[in-house]
Amino acid sequence: MRTDFDFCPGCGAKVIRNRLTFKNLWYDISERYFDLDNTFFRTFIHLFTKPEQVVDGYVSGIRRRYLNPVSYLGIALTLSGLTIFLMQKFFDVKMDLDVFNQGVNPEFYQKIMPIAMDFSSLVFVLLIPIFGLSGWLTFNKQGYLFSEYLVIFLYALAQWSIVSFPISLLILFISPQDYLMLSTIMLPLMIIYSIYVMQSINKFSKTQFILRMILFLILAVIGYFGLIIAFYILLFALGTITIEDFRPVKN
Numbered sequence: 121m122r123t124d125f126d127f128c129p130g131c132g133a134k135v136i137r138n139r140l141t142f143k144n145l146w147y148d149i150s151e152r153y154f155d156l157d158n159t160f161f162r163t164f165i166h167l168f169t170k171p172e173q174v175v176d177g178y179v180s181g182i183r184r185r186y187l188n189p190v191s192y193l194g195i196a197l198t199l200s201g202l203t204i205f206l207m208q209k210f211f212d213v214k215m216d217l218d219v220f221n222q223g224v225n226p227e228f229y230q231k232i233m234p235i236a237m238d239f240s241s242l243v244f245v246l247l248i249p250i251f252g253l254s255g256w257l258t259f260n261k262q263g264y265l266f267s268e269y270l271v272i273f274l275y276a277l278a279q280w281s282i283v284s285f286p287i288s289l290l291i292l293f294i295s296p297q298d299y300l301m302l303s304t305i306m307l308p309l310m311i312i313y314s315i316y317v318m319q320s321i322n323k324f325s326k327t328q329f330i331l332r333m334i335l336f337l338i339l340a341v342i343g344y345f346g347l348i349i350a351f352y353i354l355l356f357a358l359g360t361i362t363i364e365d366f367r368p369v370k371n
Contacts, residue, residue: 164282171276175321176262203292250344253266257335258335259315272318272321275317284302311337
């Protein structure tokens with residue numbers, strides 16, 4: 121039986137005869153799952169400089185030049201998970217969420233913060249269809265399908281997460297107590313970047329852009345708070361929190 125084929129006669133795959141060293145293993149993983157050597161940095165840079173080319177290229181079927189959005193999101197979620205792991209295991213991050221000084225019971229946040237961190241990746245993923253639907257209804261001059269419009273936010277939210285990773289690490293090392301402030305700042309920046317990507321693709325006039333941006337923000341905020349409310353309803357249903365937790369602490 122022949123074994124000197126360069127390509128498998130059954131499936132057509134290229135036969136690799138290199139020994140599985142660490143170098144070859146890393147190359148195989150990066151090439152198979154991320155294609156980092158060829159496309160990651162190009163995708164990262166062009167999502168800032170010409171996002172319309174990245175997104176429209178993928179939607180139009182040109183999918184070899186840039187990293188596909190699912191793999192790009194996978195990298196972002198991995199980095200986000202690493203940040204959460206470091207926060208929980210190595211850094212003393214104390215988040216005071218009583219930003220308006222309303223005297224909220226601190227035990228309430230002690231209950232929900234571990235859960236919020238554990239499910240942060242899920243919440244992040246759920247933002248994609250929420251923002252995607254908001255953008256599809258307001259910024260869709262190109263006539264994208266909803267499923268195609270999700271590609272925009274797969275790329276946009278992944279880009280935001282990847283950019284925020286080194287910044288988050290720096291804050292955790294220098295001033296962990298300011299991490300919540302960083303998160304508060306990064307959220308509107310993420311939305312601004314998403315609007316920039318949508319406008320780059322659709323190129324509305326100034327008047328139309330302002331109107332559609334306002335409509336997008338309204339729908340996105342409604343969807344975001346709807347997600348938060350659903351999160352609290354789930355915690356109520358599971359018995360994790362009760363009405364008593366919402367009573368202000370008396371000074």
